[in-house]
Every structure is written in C-alpha cells, then in structure tokens.
Amino acid sequence: MNKYVKYGLIAVLVLGALWAAAFFIKSNSKGAIEYDTKTPFIANIEKKTVATGKVIPQDEVEIKPQISGIIDKIYMEEGDDVKAGDLIAVIKVVPNEQALNSSQGRVKNAEAALNNIKIEYDRNKQLFDRGVISSQDFNNLKLRYDQAVLELENSKADYQIIRMGSAGGSSSANTNIRATVNGTILEIPVEEGDQVIQSNNFNDGTTIATIADLTRMIFEGQVDEGEVGKLKVGMPLEISLGAIENQKLEARLKFIAPKGVEEAGAVQFKIEGDVAINDSIFIRAGYSANASLVLEKKDSIMVIPEALLQFDKEDDKPYVEIATGEQQFERRDIEIGISDGVNVEIISGLTEEDKVKIWNKTEPIKKGEEEEEEATS
Incomplete structure (x- = not known):
C-alpha cells in the first residue's frame, strides 16, 4: 500500500468520525427552552366544600291501622294529594276465635245477670x-239493675268491635284507614288482600301509607370531619339536583350532628338544611343532591395561579x-393564604x-423525533 492510499483511508475515517459525532450531537441536543411568565392579579377567592346527600320531606307520616285484619279496598294511589280525614283504605276484620x-x-x-x-x-x-x-233499699236495688243494663250494653259493644271492627259502623270506625295530615302519598306498601297488624305497645304495626308535604323539603347530607369544624348553623347552601340539570336551589344550614359516623375509614357528620322550593319545578322525595358550602371567602386580593407554585x-x-432578565430567574420565597384549587392568595x-x-413548560417534540418515537412504540 502506497502512502497516498494510506492517507486516503485515514481521511475517510476522520470524516466518518466527524460525521458520526455531528449526528450524535444533533440528535441528542435539546434546544433552549423559553419560559413564559405571568404577573399576579387581583381576584376574589371562595373556598368551598361539597356535601353529598339527598332531598327529602321535612316530615313523613306513616299511617298504621288500629285493628288487625285484611286489606279489603284501597281508594288512593301513590302520588295522590290528600287532606286530613280522606279515606285511604278499608280493612276487613278477621276476628280472633278465642277473643270472639x-x-x-x-x-x-250479662244477659243472665240482668234477667235475674x-x-x-x-x-x-x-x-x-x-x-x-x-226508699234506700229500693234505690240500692235500682242501682244494681242499672249497672246490669250497662254491663250488657258494654259487652255487646265489645263483641261487635271484635267481630266487625266497630261498635256501630260509624265513619270513625277502626276499619277505615284515613289520612291524618295534608300532603302527598309517597308510598302504599300494601295491596288488597294483604294481612295487616294493628299498632300497639308491643308492635309498630303494618304501614298502610306514607304521607308527606312536598312543599317543605330539607337537604340531608354528610361532610368530612376535617371540614365540619368550619360550618355554622345559618350558613347558605347551594343545592344541585342530579335529576334536574341547570337548576340550583337555595337552602340554609339548620343542623350539624354532634356525633360522627365512621364510613370507609373516615368519620362523617350529618348535616341538614331547609330548602327553598321553586314552584316552577317538581321535587320528588329522595332526589340525590350535592350541597355547596362556602367555608371561607376573600374579595379583591392578590393571587397567582396555583400551578406556578413550587415547594422546597x-x-x-x-x-x-x-x-430578573431575559430568560433569567431567581428564587423568591412567598407566603400564601386561601386557595380555591385554581388560584392561591399571595400574602407576602x-x-x-x-x-x-411558568416553570413546568417543556420543549415541543420535533417532527423527526416524533416519527422515531412512533416507530419504536
């Protein structure tokens, strides 16, 4: 090999090494990142919490029978509006053989005693x-006679009640199940032919119907123990109903439970709020709802987006x-206040x-690098 060939090979190797180095540097180098900036501004911040729950009637009345028997006839349906005294159902008495x-x-x-x-x-x-x-002896005898007459009348009335459910078939007979309050029938859990049990000291009895006034509703929900200490009776609530879109109801907090209940490892406290019903919409009992409560509010304060924060x-x-200059920055310690999850208050x-x-900006991926990544994936 002569010296010209030798020098040519060396030149080719040097040029190849230079080209490879240039390609490696180009493919692995990153362009300079230009960071944008943002200045603090004045805004209002509300710190809110959301309580999940439902909207229910303030009072629900369960109508129960005063005598056991079988449902003979039901005159109302669920959803009907009723007034106190309206007939809901009639019970057919099935007397107890021993009592009868x-x-x-x-x-x-009593008849034998009276005859005697x-x-x-x-x-x-x-x-x-x-x-x-x-006259004294006669008056004493007359008193005994009158008492025997009353005993016979009472025993016949008791017999009639056991056999028929009433002593004379009056409109207030125990067999007639009537509404005790004004409202709407929410539920009739029985059907004609069902057997029912009377309400007494030892048994709650069978519920014939449930009645409630749907114009008086409350929100019943739960809040976490970390936020219940910030609540106060009288605070305004904004109620959102899951079943009715784009509708907000106003409410006012009236009750905070003094005792919490542990659920899924977290302690929850029940809250209640009086809901102002809008006449333009019909609220059904049991609608799921969310209540938004303002825990803290500050107006006209200096804020920055919370995404700009860094933490030591x-x-x-x-x-x-x-x-401090063109793409030159320095660290500045700050003191922050309340946050709504988007903006945060700057105290000092x-x-x-x-x-x-805006520190978390990244360099856009170049077209060649994007194609290479797609090929490797």
Whole structure:
C-alpha cells in the first residue's frame, strides 16, 4: 500500500468520525427552552366544600291501622294529594276465635245477670209502691239493675268491635284507614288482600301509607370531619339536583350532628338544611343532591395561579421564580393564604409588577423525533 492510499483511508475515517459525532450531537441536543411568565392579579377567592346527600320531606307520616285484619279496598294511589280525614283504605276484620268466644260468653253472662236482677227489681218495686220497703233499699236495688243494663250494653259493644271492627259502623270506625295530615302519598306498601297488624305497645304495626308535604323539603347530607369544624348553623347552601340539570336551589344550614359516623375509614357528620322550593319545578322525595358550602371567602386580593407554585424539598415552604432578565430567574420565597384549587392568595413576597416563571413548560417534540418515537412504540 502506497502512502497516498494510506492517507486516503485515514481521511475517510476522520470524516466518518466527524460525521458520526455531528449526528450524535444533533440528535441528542435539546434546544433552549423559553419560559413564559405571568404577573399576579387581583381576584376574589371562595373556598368551598361539597356535601353529598339527598332531598327529602321535612316530615313523613306513616299511617298504621288500629285493628288487625285484611286489606279489603284501597281508594288512593301513590302520588295522590290528600287532606286530613280522606279515606285511604278499608280493612276487613278477621276476628280472633278465642277473643270472639270469650266476648260471646260475657254477653250471655250479662244477659243472665240482668234477667235475674230484673225479677228482683220488679218485685221490690211493687213493695216500694205499697210502702213496705224503704226508699234506700229500693234505690240500692235500682242501682244494681242499672249497672246490669250497662254491663250488657258494654259487652255487646265489645263483641261487635271484635267481630266487625266497630261498635256501630260509624265513619270513625277502626276499619277505615284515613289520612291524618295534608300532603302527598309517597308510598302504599300494601295491596288488597294483604294481612295487616294493628299498632300497639308491643308492635309498630303494618304501614298502610306514607304521607308527606312536598312543599317543605330539607337537604340531608354528610361532610368530612376535617371540614365540619368550619360550618355554622345559618350558613347558605347551594343545592344541585342530579335529576334536574341547570337548576340550583337555595337552602340554609339548620343542623350539624354532634356525633360522627365512621364510613370507609373516615368519620362523617350529618348535616341538614331547609330548602327553598321553586314552584316552577317538581321535587320528588329522595332526589340525590350535592350541597355547596362556602367555608371561607376573600374579595379583591392578590393571587397567582396555583400551578406556578413550587415547594422546597426540605421544609415544604412555597416559593416561585421571578424574572430578573431575559430568560433569567431567581428564587423568591412567598407566603400564601386561601386557595380555591385554581388560584392561591399571595400574602407576602410578591408585587403586581413581578413576573412569575411558568416553570413546568417543556420543549415541543420535533417532527423527526416524533416519527422515531412512533416507530419504536
């Protein structure tokens, strides 16, 4: 190999090495990132919390029978408006055989006692008319006679109640189930032919119907223990209904539970608020709802977007980077206040003239790099 060939190979190797180095540097180099800035501005901030719950009637009344039996007829339907005294259903009495037999025996005993005292009364009345016995003896006998008459009437009435459910078929008979309040029938959980149990000291009884006034509604929801301490009775609520879009209802907080309930590892406290019903919409009992509560509010304060904040890794204190020149920045420690999740209050450390670095901007991917990434993926 002569020296010219040797020098040619060396030149080719050098040029190849230079080309490879240039390609490697070009493909791995990043262009300079130009950061934008944003100045603080004046705004209002509201710190809110949302309580999930539902809208329910303030009072629900359960109508229960005063006598056991079978539903003979139902005159109302769910959703009907009723007034106090309206007939809802009628119960057919199925008497207890033992109670019925005992009542019949009481009637017979009363009849026998009355017949016996009547004979004695009639005989002594004749003697009294003739002046044979004193008025005191006759009056005592008459009292016993009157008592026997009343005992017979009472025993017959009890027998009638056990057998028919009432003593005389009056409009207030126990077999007639009537509304006790004005409102709307929310539910009738029984059907004709169902057996029902009377309400007494030992049994709640079978519910015939549930009635509520749908013009008086409340919001019932729950808030977390971390926020319940910031609530006060009388605070305004903004109610959003899941079933009705673009409708907001106003409410006012009236109750905060003194005791919390643990659910899924977190303690929740029940709250209630009186809801102002809008006559233009119909609110059904049990609608799911969210209540927005303003925990804290500040007007006309200096704020910056919360995304501009950085936090020190050691003491977790907030800071930002301030522009000092063309794409030159320095750290500035700041003190922050309330935040609504978008903007945060600046208490100290910044002025309205400062230019805050939007620090998390990244360089756009070049077209060649984008194609290479797509090919590798």
